[in-house]
Amino acid sequence: MTTKEISPAPRVNLKKCTGCGLCTEVCPIFLLELRERKAWVVEAAGEICNNCGHCGAVCPVGAIAQKNREEKVLSPLRDGLIDAETLQFFLRRRRSIRLYKKQPVSRETVAEIIEAGRYAPTGGNRQDVHYLVLDSPARISELGDMCIAFLERGVKVAGHRYTRAMMARLGSKDMAENAARYVELYRGFQERRRRGEDRLLYHAPVVILVHSSLWDTSSAFNCAVALYSAALKAHALGLGTCFNGFLQVSANLSWKIKKFLGIPRGHLCYGTMTMGYPRVSFKRLVKRAPAKVKYLPASPD
């Protein structure tokens, strides 16, 4: 290599480079260009390279040293791929699990599941998805109590006729009606809670939240993709998960809950899920509504 120190920017071994140009084509931010049939790294690369590692990974002759490149060379074609039918069936079989065994989930297993999220794509390869894991039954129960209290209070306000009238005037009639509809559901949560049933977090042994910077326009998508990847890995390992919008809303709108969870200022929670070993298995698949697909016409009518 031209230098021993591997900086975040790629380094090209000009002796090895064959000038095929693949690295220049895969770089999403134009950090490599072909000059005199060799790949050259542009000057500003050190500051703007996002370390995606595509250049080093694609080079057929291993001429590019890049911080994230692994040395092992993959065998060509379909190495490590799963067939589409198996994948489709796997995706269809994944169902939300709301009945969990009491059996705890080891932290090694949680780490293995989060590992799937770690390899999910992120905007600009920023990899700024933060996972918060609760695996203490007492803490999960405390969180559930706080959420139910918060949701009931919030919905009372949202469901009040003055708030609804105000929302309707502001154009959020649907939101107001939705909130009012949920009042009964929250009452249901509370009533069952009094009977010792946890219908909000489902007595799950593990709760995972993902949070990230409010200022990054990719955060919502980054977190969602990472959490879904983790959920699929959990499913593959024989665990069950259920995403939880109620917890997400509570974690974002209640300062008390946000503080309890230690979610920093400037961060929002973009996804949550309960997780554990399933106490139920589904015997049948279900049908889904057809995809709402539209192609933009080739030219305006």
Ligand SMILES: Cc1cc2nc3c(=O)[nH]c(=O)nc-3n(C[C@H](O)[C@H](O)[C@H](O)COP(=O)(O)O)c2cc1C
């Ligand atoms: C963003 C999001 C939030 C959700 N929130 C909840 C929730 O708070 N409680 C719950 O029981 N299920 C929740 N779910 C699960 C959905 O109800 C479930 O995905 C849907 O009914 C389809 O069922 P399936 O996941 O078993 O295929 C949520 C799902 C998503 C994607």
